[in-house]
Amino acid sequence: MVGILRESQQLLAANRQLRRQQQELQRLTTDLQAAYEQLQALDERKDEFLYTVTHELRTPLTSIRALSEILSDNPELDEEERLRFLHTITKESERLSRLITLVLDLEKYESGKATLTAAPVAVAELVAEAVAAVEQLAQARHIQLVVAVAPDLPTLPADRDRLMQVLVNLLSNAVKACPADGSGRIRVGAEVRAGQLHLHVTDNGKGIDPAYHQLIFDKFYQAQHQTMRKPEGSGLGLAITRNIVELHQGRIWVESAPEQGASFLLTLPLHAQEQPTHNL
Numbered sequence: 001m002v003g004i005l006r007e008s009q010q011l012l013a014a015n016r017q018l019r020r021q022q023q024e025l026q027r028l029t030t031d032l033q034a035a036y037e038q039l040q041a042l043d044e045r046k047d048e049f050l051y052t053v054t055h056e057l058r059t060p061l062t063s064i065r066a067l068s069e070i071l072s073d074n075p076e077l078d079e080e081e082r083l084r085f086l087h088t089i090t091k092e093s094e095r096l097s098r099l100i101t102l103v104l105d106l107e108k109y110e111s112g113k114a115t116l117t118a119a120p121v122a123v124a125e126l127v128a129e130a131v132a133a134v135e136q137l138a139q140a141r142h143i144q145l146v147v148a149v150a151p152d153l154p155t156l157p158a159d160r161d162r163l164m165q166v167l168v169n170l171l172s173n174a175v176k177a178c179p180a181d182g183s184g185r186i187r188v189g190a191e192v193r194a195g196q197l198h199l200h201v202t203d204n205g206k207g208i209d210p211a212y213h214q215l216i217f218d219k220f221y222q223a224q225h226q227t228m229r230k231p232e233g234s235g236l237g238l239a240i241t242r243n244i245v246e247l248h249q250g251r252i253w254v255e256s257a258p259e260q261g262a263s264f265l266l267t268l269p270l271h272a273q274e275q276p277t278h279n280l
Helices: 002-073 079-110 123-140 160-177 236-247
Strands: 119-121 144-149 156-158 185-193 196-203 251-256 262-269
Touching: 002 079, 079 236, 119 160, 123 144, 123 160, 123 185, 123 196, 156 160, 160 185, 160 196, 160 236, 160 262, 236 251
Parallel strands: 144 185
Antiparallel strands: 119 156, 185 196, 196 262, 251 262
């Protein structure tokens, strides 16, 4: 009887151990399945990103080649038309150069090679210069630009050129999102709260579904529905913008809903901080 009881206890212990192993195996299987699905989703978004960038590169190249061939094959073209074609070639070349710069910049930020050249920045002047850079585009679309920045804000320790890139990108996106029927409105504001500079760029465009609020800062993101607001072109601008803000030890996010416009908000510390050593 003692031997039978001992064997029964051993069998029960073995069964408990087997159940624990089965549960652990099931957990590992679930984790592996979730990781596999995440990798699949990332791979699909990567493929879409590469397709989009390739398409964006091909479009100006096709235009440049076509117009160049027209100019080469038709030396009798009148001067006005020739100048118009040359102007378009120049614009498309600039567009191509901008896209290549975006791709190279993103690689630099994500590899940890990007550095800051920090110096005191006058925020009001920075905002005014960024607004001036997009003012002509806004006027062409009959969009009202409203600036609410106190002139006596403290200086911000930052890389001026990179912050200018952030503001111009946010403002350009806002211009593209606004209606062009004369009702478009963009508001740019800046204030100091709790030792941080708070900046916002708000538009009254189509808005962004909350489900996409995090995804739009992903370099692989492309919205699936044309009814939703999505990044124009390659979608690299917001990814680079986030990297620049985080390199400044700041934070950026969006508050929006469909058909209710969008507010892109960012906070930046007013005191210089030690730069992180890890890659972004």
